[in-house]
Amino acid sequence: MHQMIHPLTRATYDAETDEIVKVTRDGKSGLYTRNGEYISGELKQSVDPEMCRWVASYVEHKNAGVGASARDRAGAFVAMKEEK
C-alpha cells in the first residue's frame, strides 16, 4: 500500500492496513502496529515507530480520500502532470 525504505536503517516499511505495518530487513519480515509494537513474524526487533506511523497514516488518509492537494508539494507535481 505504501512501501518505503528507511533512509537510515534501509529496512522496508510497508503498510498492510492503516494499523498494521510489515517491516523487512535482511530477508526477514515481521508485522508491527502503527506505533511500532511487535505483532508477529520472524523479524522481532526494535523498529522505528515514526516510520510505522508514516506509512500507516498514508493508508488512513488514502482511505479517507485525502489526496495530494494544491497545498502540498506533491500537489504541485500532480497539477503539472495534469497540465501536460
Added chain:
Amino acid sequence: MGKNIKNRQDRSPGLSYAEILDTDTHHVSEIWRTESPADFGTADQPSDVYTSRHFHDLEMEKIWLKVWQFACREEHIPEIGDTEVYDIGKFSVLIVRTGVDEIKAYPNACLHRGRLLRDCAGHATELRCPYHGYTWSLGGELKVVPSEWDFPQVNKDEYALTELPVGRWGGFIFISLDLDVEPFEEFLGTLSLHFENYRMDERFVEAHVAKVMRCNWKTAQEAFMEAFHLATTHPSIITGTGDCNSRYDVFGNFARAVTPTGTPSPHLTWDPSEQEMLDAMLDRGQDEERLGVVPEGKTAREMAAMASRMRVAQVADPEWVESLSDAEMIDSIYYTLFPNFHPWGGFNRIVYRFRPFGDEHEMSIFETLYLSPFKGDRPPPAKVHWIGADESILEAHELGFLARVFDQDTFNMPQVQKGMHTLQLVKPGITLSRYQETKLRHFFDIYNKYMSK
C-alpha cells in the same frame, strides 16, 4: 542577547545554507543571505517551567498579561461591528472593528458583574451583557445602565470600556493586556522587513485547525522550532532534507530557522541521487508511480521550485512568483516571534500559534493556519476545526500531507510532558544542543527576562 559567533567549527558537516543559496536559479534577497547566529551557551534548561503550576501562574502574570500576542486576522472582522474573542489562559479579550480602518480591543468582561460581554465571534451593533443588559457602544462608551436609578455611583464617563493596545501587521491583529506595553513596532523589530515580499495581508485563512494537546504550550511549540528532530521523528523525509544544514538566526524578539530541501541529510551513510531526493520530497513509495522526474543536468531543488512556481502562479501575480528564489519556494523557513507566534517565511503558508488550554498548565492548544494567496474576491476565512486531546490530527484532512507530519509530532509531545516529571527525579533540567536548538535557547533568553521583571 547571546554573543555572536563567526566560525563554523561547531556546525554540521555538509553544505552550509549559504552554499545551498549559491545554487539558486533565481535572485536571493539579502535578507536570506544575512546570518545572525547567537550563542546562548550550554546550560541545562530547568524543566519545572513546563510542569509546575507555579510557573504557569507566573507566566500568566509576567508574560501573558504583558506581552504583545497574535489575537486574530483582520479578515476575521472585515465589517464594522464584527467581533472576535481571543482567550489566553483565564483571560478573555474582545476585538471589535469600530471603523473601516479602526480596530479596538477591550477586556471581555462586563463592568457590572464581570460576565463575558461576548462568548464568541460574530456581528454586533452594540456590546450588551447577556446577564443584566449593561450596554456599550462598539466604541466602548457606556450607553445603557438598566435600572439606572439604582446605580447612583455609576458615572457613564467613567464606565467606558478600557481600550487595550492593538498592533496590526500583515493582516495580523495583535493585542496586549498591558496598557503600558512597549510600542508594537518596537516589539516587532525588523520582522516586517523579513516578510515584506510575501504579501501576508493579501492572503486568506484557507484552513484553521486547533488541536488540544496534553502538554504544556512550550512543550508543544518546541516541536516546531528546530530541525534536529527530523531524522528521528520524520525519517522518511531526510533523504531530501538537509536537517543538520539548517541555519538558525536571532533578531531581537524573533528568531528564524531555515531548513533546506532537495539536499541530503548529513546523517545518511549513502549518497541519494537527485531523483531519490525528489521522490522523498514527494513522499513517493517504492510501489508507487513517480510524480516528477529530474531530467539530466537538473536538480531536485530546481524541479520542486519550478513546480511550486507554476502552481502558485495560478492564484497569484506571476511576476511576484517569479521574483521569489528557489529557497523561498521550497525551503522550510520558520520564524518564532516571542512568545508563541510562528509565521513561516517564503512561499510557505503555515502559521502556528501555541497557548495554554484554558487555565491548564499541562494542556495546550496547537493551532495551524494556512494563509493562502487568492485571485479575485477575498474568500471567507475558514472556521476553526477543533480536534480534541484524544482525537487524531489525521482528522484534519484540510491540512493534507501536513496532518501526517503532525501525526508524528503529536506522537511525542504528550510523552515529553509525561517524561519530564520522571526526568525530574534524576535531573532538574533538559539538555539542549548549543546550535540546533538556538530558537529554544533564544526563547528562554527572553522568557527569563519577562519572568524576572
